[in-house]
Amino acid sequence: MRRQVQHAGSPAADARPIAVLSGHEPSWWLRAQLVSMESGWRSGEALGCPHLGAASIWLAALWRPDLMACPSCAHHIMATGTENHTCDRCRTVDPGVGPLAIEWRGILVTFGLCPSCFRLELPA
Ligand SMILES: [Zn+2]
Ligand SMILES: [Zn+2]
DSSP: OEEEEOOOSSOOTTOOOEEEEOSOOOOHHHHHHHHHHHHHHHTTOOEEOTTGGGOSSEEEETTEEEEEEOGGGGGGTSOOHHHHTBOTTTOOBOTTOEEEEEEETTEEEEEEEOHHHHHHHSOO
């Protein structure tokens, strides 16, 4: 089950809509990433934008676990250039890397997966 959301903030030229995973059971890999990200947030390692108090949802990216943003500041955590095409799981640079997001404890966490890691995360 996936629904499309629009990029918040100023979209880059190659911005694609993020596919938000809903009702998805994270794989062991994704769960480990989310848990280590969350422990970083809890120990105060993450820097938030100044608007988090008023934001309806918080956004974070797996490749920048030290930043947290409101929807208007989302462009600060969105990957650009090569990172935008780098798989967060196997670190392969692949033009087929697609932006995904999962809601984790009220925070929308974005990440990118290459086609083969996508199949590991979401077996057909
Ligand atoms: Zn903000
Ligand atoms: Zn991959």
